[in-house]
Amino acid sequence: MNDRSQVIPKKKWKVRYSVLLVLWLCWLFSFMDRMVITIALPFIGKDFNLNATSQGLLLSIFFAGYALFQIPGGILSDKFGFRRTMSIAITWWSIFTTLTGLIFSFPLLLMLRFIFGLGEACLPGASYKAIATYFPSKQRGTATGIQSTVNTLGPALAVIATAAIIGLFGWRAVFIIMGIPGLCVGIYIWLRIKDNPKDHSKITKEELSELDEDLDEKPSEETKSISFKQLFKKPILWQMAIIWFFFDITFWGFTSWLPSYLIKEKGLSLMSTGIFSALPYLVGTVAIVFGGYLSDKVKGNRKWVFIPNALIGGLSLFFMFQASSLTMVIIYQCFAAFFMFLAQGGFWGLVVDSLPAKIMASGTATVNCFGSIAGFISPFLMGYMIEKTGTFHSSFIMMIAALVLAAITALTISGKPKEEPVNLELTIDAK
Incomplete structure (x- = not known):
């Protein structure tokens, strides 16, 4: 009996995997809560009598709040810990998701979506800080890739669930329902997750030793503090911010207007749109x-x-808008999604491996802030271009050009980014 017990393999599930699962759920609900409006948009436009430009503004206003509070949200996570920041943030945006379904005034709806964006802005910096805190450097790319599958599954689940709920109960019900799960996750994070892995009751010595390996690789003389102002002087930070800006011009344009493109240009029904809009994101999950x-x-x-x-x-994307048959449109949109999301997985591995853990929230929030600005510009600009030209062609050209510019900017990054010590402390210059 004793001999048998000695060959039983050790338990492989680690605390960091549980943390990653919680982060994944946070991102999933954040994407679902922000993306249901893309399917509901034609119905909201009809109820509020909105033209394409106004509909684009409704999509973009979320990103105004999202961009505005990205960096402050990252600073809060570095100063007070990702646990508090994240739990409050998800509770905040879940409440405003539900309230979206109860608004009957377009100006109030715009204001609500802006405030909703303020809450979601705290998530990116907090989540990347959590990964940098719980995962050793050698696994951060894979961890961010897994976390980023919500960029694909979120929209996919959102379009399917939203189409079904709207068909049964109308567009307002979908917002009321979607706000509930996030409240549960927010409470769980507050009660169970710890900012310091050493404080987690279930973490093992093996896991802590893996994290200590990163510390051992850093020269002890590099343990100086770095100010928030110094962070902004790093060229790699701005290179990544510009790359993410151009990439998100395409991502948010594609994500926000794909359902309307399939309905208006290809004549698909609501349910068919939900299914075909989900396909590229399911492909992107693997990528x-x-x-x-x-x-x-x-x-x-x-x-x-x-x-x-x-x-x-x-x-x-070029072949997609040139295709005449629906079959080829669907095939090319899946190809576009596969390679775009493959690129995105690689990009965030670069970001998380380039910044020190202690300022990870502020650094990643700065990068993501540029993506949020793109998220504000792209849906609104595409709506304006569609209204003025009567087609989606010019907006597709814009998305293609943005990806080319992102790739060109990435070429300017030389070699492996210089690493900073992980035991740096963030200090905010009062000046």
């Missing part, structure tokens, strides 16, 4: 994890996971 995994494997050359795949994604 984004693979991109993060590849990023870890080519550590030091992570940009080469991003560049070619971003360009191929742009080429697929």
Whole structure:
């Protein structure tokens, strides 16, 4: 009996996997809560008598609040810990998701979506800080890739669930229902997750030793503090911010207007739109994890996971809007999604591996802030272009050009980014 017990394999599930699962759920609900409006948009437009430009503004106003509070949200996570910041944030945006379904005034709806964006703005910095805190450097690309699958599954689940709920109960019910799960996750984070892995009751010595390996790799003389102002002087930070801005011009344009494109240009029904809009994101789920995994494997050359795949994604978008048959449109949109999300998985592996853990929230929030600005510009600008031209062609050209510019900017990153020590402390210059 004793001999048998000695060969039983050790338990492989680690605390960091549980933390990643919670982060994944946070991102899933954040994407579902923000993306249901893309399917509901034609019905909201009809109820509020909105033209394409006004509908684009409704999509974009979320990103105004999201961009505005990205960096402050990252600072809060670095100062007070990701646990408090994240739990309050998800509770905040879940409440405002539910309230969206109860508004009957367009100006109030715009204001509500803006406030909703303020709450979601705290999530990116907090979640990347959690990954940097609980995951060793060698696994951060894969972890961010897994977390980023919500970029694909979120919209996919949102379009299917939203189409079904709208068909049964109308567009208002979907917002009321979607706000409930996030409240439960927010409470769980507050009660169970710890900012310091050493404080977690279930963490093992093996896990802590893996995290200590990163500390051992850093020279002790580099344990100086870094100010918030110094963070902004790092070229790699701005290179990544510009890349993410151009990439998100395409991502949010594609995500926000794809359902309307299929309904208006291709004549699909509501349910068919829900199914076909979900396909590229389901394909992208596999791609984004693979991109993060590849990023870890080519550590030091992570940009080469991003560049070619971003360009191929742009080429697929070109073939998509040139295609005449619905079948080819669906095929090319899946190709575009696969390569775009493969590029995205590689990109965030580069970001998380380039910044020190102590300022991870502020750094990643700065990068993501530029994506939020793109998220504000792209849906509104596409709506304006669609209204003025009567077609989606010019907006597709804009998305393709943005991917090319993102790839060109990535070429300017030379080699492996210089690493900073993980035991730095964030200090905010009062000046």
